[in-house]
Amino acid sequence: MFFPSPNPSTLRLLLMSTPVGPLGSGLGGGVELTLKNIAQALSQRGHQIQIVAPQGSILNDLSDLPLIELIEIDGTLQPTAQNHDRQTPALIPEHAVLGEMWNYARHVQTEFDMLINFAYDWLPFYLSSWFERPVAHLVSMGSLTDVMDGAIAKTLDAFPGTIGVHSRVQAETFAFGDRCRCLGNGFDLSQYQFQSNPDPIVAWVGRIAPEKGLEDAVAAVKQLDTPLHIFGAISDAAYWQDIQDRYPDAPIHYRGFLSTDELQAELGRCRGMIMTPKWVEAFGNVAIEAIACGVPVVAYGRGGPAEIVEHGVTGWLVEPDSVSGLAEAIARLDEIDRHACRHHAEQHYSLEAMGERVEAWLNDILTQHQLRIR
Numbered sequence: 055m056f057f058p059s060p061n062p063s064t065l066r067l068l069l070m071s072t073p074v075g076p077l078g079s080g081l082g083g084g085v086e087l088t089l090k091n092i093a094q095a096l097s098q099r100g101h102q103i104q105i106v107a108p109q110g111s112i113l114n115d116l117s118d119l120p121l122i123e124l125i126e127i128d129g130t131l132q133p134t135a136q137n138h139d140r141q142t143p144a145l146i147p148e149h150a151v152l153g154e155m156w157n158y159a160r161h162v163q164t165e166f167d168m169l170i171n172f173a174y175d176w177l178p179f180y181l182s183s184w185f186e187r188p189v190a191h192l193v194s195m196g197s198l199t200d201v202m203d204g205a206i207a208k209t210l211d212a213f214p215g216t217i218g219v220h221s222r223v224q225a226e227t228f229a230f231g232d233r234c235r236c237l238g239n240g241f242d243l244s245q246y247q248f249q250s251n252p253d254p255i256v257a258w259v260g261r262i263a264p265e266k267g268l269e270d271a272v273a274a275v276k277q278l279d280t281p282l283h284i285f286g287a288i289s290d291a292a293y294w295q296d297i298q299d300r301y302p303d304a305p306i307h308y309r310g311f312l313s314t315d316e317l318q319a320e321l322g323r324c325r326g327m328i329m330t331p332k333w334v335e336a337f338g339n340v341a342i343e344a345i346a347c348g349v350p351v352v353a354y355g356r357g358g359p360a361e362i363v364e365h366g367v368t369g370w371l372v373e374p375d376s377v378s379g380l381a382e383a384i385a386r387l388d389e390i391d392r393h394a395c396r397h398h399a400e401q402h403y404s405l406e407a408m409g410e411r412v413e414a415w416l417n418d419i420l421t422q423h424q425l426r427i428r
């Protein structure tokens with residue numbers, strides 16, 4: 055239960071998580087870390103935060119922040135939209151946790167100044183006009199389906215300025231991209247320790263699923279005979295099995311899905327990190343996590359990573375889908391200054407920088423809302 059904000063500039067915010075998995079499971083992919091980072095950044099600026107997420111969610115280090123509360127909701131997890139095609143309709147399973155989460159929000163909304171939606175699903179966008187409190191939407195992926203594009207576009211028409219994205223290249227995948235608010239992303243860089251002397255290994259980090267292109271990284275390290283450590287939740291077991299069957303003697307080591315603290319310690323030991331997106335990655339949180347530890351990034355010049363990696367400064371951008379290009383770039387990792395990587399993260403992707411951008415976005419939405427309800 056939150057009390058009316060002690061001072062008007064601080065907000066009471068209801069953060070609605072992704073319904074695809076509990077926070078801390080890794081099934082929600084980048085949006086889990088994004089939600090936690092935004093919650094931390096806003097609470098550090100005095101705002102009161104309640105996070106609504108599927109049963110089994112954990113906040114780890116955030117739970118000791120006084121202004122953050124977690125509400126767990128029971129229900130059926132939402133199927134991922136990742137493998138939908140343009141015509142896939144909006145899906146709602148029986149006893150959907152998504153519906154239960156937003157039913158809870160309906161009941162408590164007057165205790166808050168506004169809601170922030172992190173789900174890439176039809177329902178929260180459709181419900182925006184049914185709520186008396188304004189809803190800000192942080193869209194976590196590029197354009198995937200017609201039904202989602204339509205829901206987001208309708209929300210933008212009714213509530214201009216309420217759609218946030220992570221990168222320009224992500225925004226440009228939508229017809230309405232120029233009307234989206236670009237927020238970048240931000241991380242608690244104190245959680246990432248700079249390491250200057252790496253071991254001769256490279257890393258690949260992400261949900262293990264076809265759109266992440268892990269097979270190309272495996273093919274590249276096989277060519278170089280360089281050990282590849284793989285971190286992330288196995289989102290598509292058949293895809294992972296197929297890679298192991300196709301490359302039985304590749305020098306790969308699956309390390310599981312680690313907490314941020316464990317991941318950054320392992321990542322920092324690596325000569326570099328490889329990113330092989332097969333789709334327009336909206337951002338690429340792991341690229342920031344790597345450079346924050348001083349680890350240069352080799353990435354396909356596609357999607358968010360192409361906007362994050364500074365070619366020749368924080369890593370190398372490679373022609374998309376070129377395995378030989380990956381191998382050449384991996385061989386040149388030692389030409390990158392690891393200190394420059396850490397410095398770049400501090401300049402552009404700190405929690406403070408993100409907190410400022412998000413707070414300004416929310417205040418602009420509130421101003422619009424107050425003008426509308428007069």
Ligand code: HBI
Nearest residue numbers: 072082083085134135173174194
């Ligand atoms: N699928 N239906 C659905 N809803 C989400 O919120 C969602 C998803 N797939 C992936 C995903 N979120 C996140 O991994 C990305 O947004 C980062």
